[in-house]
Amino acid sequence: MESQAVTDIQTTDTVAAPTGRNAPAEKVKIDAEAVNVHYGDTHAIKDVSIGILDKTVTAFIGPSGCGKSTFLRCLNRMNDTIDICRVTGDILLDGKDIYDPQIDPVQLRARVGMVFQKPNPFPKSIYDNVSYGPRIHGLANNKAELDEIVETSLRRAAIWNEVKDRLDAPGTGLSGGQQQRLCIARAIATQPEVLLMDEPCSALDPIATAQVEDLINELRETYAVVIVTHSMQQAARVSQKTAFFHLGVMPEYDDTEKIFSSPSDRRTQDYITGRFG
Amino acid sequence: MTDISVDWTSPAIGERIKKRHRADLWLKGGGMAALGFALLMLFILVSSLVSTGADAFRQTHVTLDFEVTEARVAADDIFRGNFRAIVNDAIEARFPEVTSRAEKRLLTNIPSNGAQTALRDAVIADPSLIGRTVTLTVPVSDPYDQMMKGLIKRDTPEANRRLKDNEIAWFDQLQAAGQVSKPINWALLRSADSRFPELAGLKGALWGSFYALLVCFLISFPVGIAAAVYLEEFAPKNRLTDIIEININNLAAVPSVVFGLLALAVFIGWFGMPRSAPLVGGLTLSLMTLPTIIIATRAALKGVPPSIREAALGVGASKHQVVLTHVLPLAMPGILTGTIIGLAQALGETAPLLLIGMNAFITAAPDSLFQPATALPTQIFIWADSPERGFVSRTSAAILVLLTFLIAMNAIAVILRRRLEKRW
Numbered sequence: 001m002e003s004q005a006v007t008d009i010q011t012t013d014t015v016a017a018p019t020g021r022n023a024p025a026e027k028v029k030i031d032a033e034a035v036n037v038h039y040g041d042t043h044a045i046k047d048v049s050i051g052i053l054d055k056t057v058t059a060f061i062g063p064s065g066c067g068k069s070t071f072l073r074c075l076n077r078m079n080d081t082i083d084i085c086r087v088t089g090d091i092l093l094d095g096k097d098i099y100d101p102q103i104d105p106v107q108l109r110a111r112v113g114m115v116f117q118k119p120n121p122f123p124k125s126i127y128d129n130v131s132y133g134p135r136i137h138g139l140a141n142n143k144a145e146l147d148e149i150v151e152t153s154l155r156r157a158a159i160w161n162e163v164k165d166r167l168d169a170p171g172t173g174l175s176g177g178q179q180q181r182l183c184i185a186r187a188i189a190t191q192p193e194v195l196l197m198d199e200p201c202s203a204l205d206p207i208a209t210a211q212v213e214d215l216i217n218e219l220r221e222t223y224a225v226v227i228v229t230h231s232m233q234q235a236a237r238v239s240q241k242t243a244f245f246h247l248g249v250m251p252e253y254d255d256t257e258k259i260f261s262s263p264s265d266r267r268t269q270d271y272i273t274g275r276f277g
Numbered sequence: 278m279t280d281i282s283v284d285w286t287s288p289a290i291g292e293r294i295k296k297r298h299r300a301d302l303w304l305k306g307g308g309m310a311a312l313g314f315a316l317l318m319l320f321i322l323v324s325s326l327v328s329t330g331a332d333a334f335r336q337t338h339v340t341l342d343f344e345v346t347e348a349r350v351a352a353d354d355i356f357r358g359n360f361r362a363i364v365n366d367a368i369e370a371r372f373p374e375v376t377s378r379a380e381k382r383l384l385t386n387i388p389s390n391g392a393q394t395a396l397r398d399a400v401i402a403d404p405s406l407i408g409r410t411v412t413l414t415v416p417v418s419d420p421y422d423q424m425m426k427g428l429i430k431r432d433t434p435e436a437n438r439r440l441k442d443n444e445i446a447w448f449d450q451l452q453a454a455g456q457v458s459k460p461i462n463w464a465l466l467r468s469a470d471s472r473f474p475e476l477a478g479l480k481g482a483l484w485g486s487f488y489a490l491l492v493c494f495l496i497s498f499p500v501g502i503a504a505a506v507y508l509e510e511f512a513p514k515n516r517l518t519d520i521i522e523i524n525i526n527n528l529a530a531v532p533s534v535v536f537g538l539l540a541l542a543v544f545i546g547w548f549g550m551p552r553s554a555p556l557v558g559g560l561t562l563s564l565m566t567l568p569t570i571i572i573a574t575r576a577a578l579k580g581v582p583p584s585i586r587e588a589a590l591g592v593g594a595s596k597h598q599v600v601l602t603h604v605l606p607l608a609m610p611g612i613l614t615g616t617i618i619g620l621a622q623a624l625g626e627t628a629p630l631l632l633i634g635m636n637a638f639i640t641a642a643p644d645s646l647f648q649p650a651t652a653l654p655t656q657i658f659i660w661a662d663s664p665e666r667g668f669v670s671r672t673s674a675a676i677l678v679l680l681t682f683l684i685a686m687n688a689i690a691v692i693l694r695r696r697l698e699k700r701w
Binding site: 076081083106107108114116118121122132133136137183187189 | 582585586587591594607
């Protein structure tokens with residue numbers, strides 16, 4: 001039954017991501033309005049508004065330093081940890097402002113999971129890596145439930161078969177691609193609603209990248225996935241929506257197919273045709 | 278636009294490359310020379326300490342028959358017994374041919390003052406010895422010990438010698454009879470300080486140093502880590518925290534004698550804590566160890582990769598969870614190394630302890646934090662200051678003991694770092 005899921009993933013790569021095809025039942029999960037971010041005196045994000053759809057992969061593309069990672073980190077308030085960073089504007093998750101004083105960023109980050117550029121498993125066992133989030137949030141009542149969460153998360157991250165016999169082994173001993181999938185398992189173990197991925201494949205080889213991309217396609221069934229990527233091919237492969245960032249503004253946000261075939265903004269066209277970036 | 282053409286085979290370029298290689302060699306050679314110089318100095322230090330200190334690890338003893346008569350020791354009050362007289366009787370009985378009063382007095386100088394104490398302890402331990410003859414091996418007094426170790430030379434003219442010809446002759450008789458031995462000087466570690474070098478030991482100093490370091494550790498370790506965690510993880514970056522940071526760094530460079538004066542004024546003067554007590558010593562040392570631990574801990578915390586913090590924050594860990602379960606364990610090897618190095622510094626610190634009176638002459642090891650004691654470095658100071666020749670070698674021996682502890686502590690730091698270090 002569970003091995004079914006794994007074979008499914010292996011077959012999906014031939015199907016390729018349904019780029020462009022309007023995903024059914026579009027519901028806005030995150031609604032950002034006129035977001036501005038300042039780092040000290042630097043105006044990093046200027047008036048960005050975007051509606052991120054549920055059960056959809058949204059790609060953020062753009063040249064280095066354009067603010068796409070900064071914007072991504074606004075969505076789970078990771079920028080709070082930087083003293084000089086100031087965020088204004090509204091970011092609504094299911095209609096609720098995440099910068100509202102009543103919202104606790106600690107809880108928000110469990111609902112909006114994040115996967116980082118460099119695989120960063122804790123220097124603890126594979127089991128502890130995945131069970132850490134559920135444990136601190138009290139998601140499991142007993143050991144059996146925790147075991148189940150760990151197994152489900154590892155299965156969903158398509159790494160269960162590789163690690164099920166060595167859950168006590170250190171997570172840092174895995175290969176780069178496995179580590180990144182472990183980090184994805186760790187992120188989905190807290191049952192998030194949104195999954196943010198900051199260039200999740202930039203430190204991986206092509207084979208590991210393909211595995212993670214397949215996985216992203218799978219995860220779309222359950223979550224709203226936002227992925228920052230430098231690779232336009234990757235954006236085209238995995239996403240249904242693409243936002244183009246340039247010098248802190250977002251000139252264009254549309255269906256991925258539209259962006260890559262007939263962009264309406266000149267800067268987008270220059271970027272995807274390789275004129276700069 | 279001009280093309281720059283380079284002839285890589287030209288002699289000028291060849292010469293340049295040679296010059297650069299020569300410079301490499303100079304740099305490397307300079308480094309090796311510096312290292313060699315440092316090692317040579319270390320070798321000279323240790324070898325001179327060993328050559329003078331080795332003598333102190335053996336002590337000349339003499340074996341005599343002591344007649345513990347009831348006239349000298351009353352069974353119901355052993356402690357008040359006249360053991361001095363018993364010892365004098367014993368040595369006089371050993372040389373019946375010596376009859377003059379002056380010579381008899383010289384004879385009684387052969388056994389150390391510690392002989393009567395050793396005899397008393399033996400009788401207290403076993404009162405049935407009263408009325409019997411006890412054979413005991415007791416330390417000889419310092420001049421005879423010096424002679425055995427070759428420090429008083431027989432070929433020195435008698436007038437310039439501490440031991441006269443007749444004294445040497447008596448001792449030679451004892452030696453010929455096999456009554457003189459030179460066992461390992463356990464008293465060096467088992468006895469407290471004494472006026473007589475042959476009896477003086479480091480027990481008091483070792484306990485004093487142990488108690489002081491215990492206090493120092495118990496205060497500076499938790500306080501130092503807490504302060505460093507706050508400064509590194511929680512404190513906002515502003516003028517106030519900048520000033521605090523600068524002050525902590527400066528504190529680490531304040532001469533230790535200043536801390537001693539501070540402790541004298543505050544701990545002993547205001548708070549009325551006991552003078553010479555390891556408690557005050559430990560508090561003083563913790564003032565000096567704190568900046569070291571704070572700086573080491575902050576460096577260790579900075580060394581934890583930000584990706585680990587991000588990972589923990591990303592799954593919704595709160596600040597204390599990030600710090601306690603992820604950052605601190607990863608920083609622990611560095612923190613422990615810094616702490617042990619700080620404690621090792623504290624162990625060798627002398628000046629502040631002199632000011633709070635831990636250089637007193639104390640002949641009993643402390644039983645608690647509040648009793649007067651010396652510490653290893655102050656004991657070295659006291660002995661180095663003493664005129665008796667026997668203290669020369671004991672000073673070196675005490676330095677060797679101190680160095681042994683320092684090396685042991687640094688070795689522990691290395692082992693802990695190896696054990697706890699995790700890769701990520």
